[in-house]
Amino acid sequence: MLQKVLGHVPGGERAHYELQRRFGGLRGFTREFDIKMDDWRLMAGHLREAGVPIAGARLFEIGSGWYPTFPFACYLGGARQVITVDLNRHIKLDLVRECAINLGRHTALIAEACDVSEHVIQQRQQLLVARLEVSDDVSEATDGVVVYEAPADASRTSLGSQALDCVFSNSVLEHVVPEAVDAIFREAMRILAPGGIMFHSVNCGDHYAYVDRKINQLNYLKYSDSEWRRWDNAFLYQNRMRAHEFVDRAKAVGFDIVLNTECARESRLAQLAAMQVHPQFAHIPPERLCVTSIDFIGRKGPAGVPS
Numbered sequence: 001m002l003q004k005v006l007g008h009v010p011g012g013e014r015a016h017y018e019l020q021r022r023f024g025g026l027r028g029f030t031r032e033f034d035i036k037m038d039d040w041r042l043m044a045g046h047l048r049e050a051g052v053p054i055a056g057a058r059l060f061e062i063g064s065g066w067y068p069t070f071p072f073a074c075y076l077g078g079a080r081q082v083i084t085v086d087l088n089r090h091i092k093l094d095l096v097r098e099c100a101i102n103l104g105r106h107t108a109l110i111a112e113a114c115d116v117s118e119h120v121i122q123q124r125q126q127l128l129v130a131r132l133e134v135s136d137d138v139s140e141a142t143d144g145v146v147v148y149e150a151p152a153d154a155s156r157t158s159l160g161s162q163a164l165d166c167v168f169s170n171s172v173l174e175h176v177v178p179e180a181v182d183a184i185f186r187e188a189m190r191i192l193a194p195g196g197i198m199f200h201s202v203n204c205g206d207h208y209a210y211v212d213r214k215i216n217q218l219n220y221l222k223y224s225d226s227e228w229r230r231w232d233n234a235f236l237y238q239n240r241m242r243a244h245e246f247v248d249r250a251k252a253v254g255f256d257i258v259l260n261t262e263c264a265r266e267s268r269l270a271q272l273a274a275m276q277v278h279p280q281f282a283h284i285p286p287e288r289l290c291v292t293s294i295d296f297i298g299r300k301g302p303a304g305v306p307s
Contacts, residue, residue: 029095033102036069037109039170042295043070043199044077044113046259047166050197050297054114056080057165060191062154062184063172067095068138070170071146072103076124077114082145083159085152093136100129100141155183159191167191167198173246174204175237181246185253185298192300198255204243205292207236216271217292224278242284243294255298262294 044054055078061070064086071082103110103125111118131141138148167188173181188198205217208231220228220240232238243262251257268290281289 029098030102033069033099036170037073037106039201040070040073041109041113043168043170043201044073046199046295046297047168047197048113050199050258050299051195052166052197054079055116058163058193059083060154060157060159060164060167060188061085062167062169063175064091064148064150066090066092067099068146068148069099070168071138071148072099072128072142073106073110075142075145076103076107076121076128077110078116078120079145081147083147083149083164085148085154085157086150087153089150091138091148091150096136096138097129097132100125100132104129155180155187157187157191161190162193162196164191165193165196167196168200170201171203173200173202174207174239174241176239177237178239178241178245178249181239181241182249182253185250185255189253189255189300194300195302197258197297197299198250199259199295199297200246201293201295202243202246203293204241204246207238218268218271218275218290221272221277221281221289222275224280227278242288243291244288246294247296250296250298253298255300257296258299259295259297261296262288262291264288264290268292 047054047057054074057074057079058081059071059074059079061068061082061084064071064084068084068091071084074082104122107118107121107125110116111121114121128141135141138146173184176184185198192198206215206220209215209217209219220231220238223231228240247257247260247262264287269286272286272290277289
């Protein structure tokens with residue numbers, strides 16, 4: 001409820017950040033950072049298997065967040081270009097510098113994921129840290145490889161057609177209104193080169209379960225849309241779309257789905273069976289309704305048009 005109040009008052013964004021640093025997820029920076037790096041490792045592996053390795057790739061991240069873990073890791077791994085955008089300018093210089101420093105603990109992971117010499121990764125990381133000590137310009141610190149744009153709309157970019165190899169996001173699409181998800185997918189289709197891919201990792205469970213141990217990640221399915229709006233807020237909007245809906249919407253735009261990790265876990269099915277789901281979700285089969293996370297890749301057709 002405090003987040004909802006802060007979303008409507010002057011200075012609310014700054015107050016929310018300070019609360020996150022003192023009491024929330026940003027308090028334990030190292031743990032959160034290491035989780036993000038494991039997510040990045042998984043993404044790098046999926047991209048490599050899909051024929052778009054990080055080294056030499058032109059990448060576009062949706063949802064930069066407080067600090068650029070994925071863009072910096074891609075830069076160290078030899079990406080040609082990483083554009084990262086956010087609707088609002090959330091990035092914080094102290095966290096950017098902390099991110100660059102902590103990457104020094106993961107040089108072996110990045111080297112293996114990108115098939116690049118660890119010595120090269122270490123040199124880039126050390127230079128990145130040194131440059132950020134005297135500058136707050138992310139682009140300058142990365143020789144122009146990482147470009148941060150905010151405020152910016154991922155559904156309406158200024159990029160030319162067929163300009164990128166990969167569009168990606170990590171734990172972002174669950175916080176986007178459904179209509180904007182469709183628009184983001186359409187824009188990705190436009191800006192991707194023929195054969196290019198979009199990778200999305202979506203955490204579509206009730207995020208309040210991370211701070212309230214009395215509920216599980218299916219808890220928000222108890223409520224109607226009007227009831228849920230009492231809890232939704234500017235800092236933790238959750239669209240409650242189910243995993244398969246993101247894939248279906250990507251298909252509708254024309255993407256060929258080449259990776260889909262949707263899986264109904266027995267524990268989630270048991271949790272679903274033990275609760276009263278709101279009737280508006282009754283049409284969704286339990287084995288789909290219970291899924292709370294998914295990674296998927298959609299590929300643009302080789303002729304440069306939807307496949």
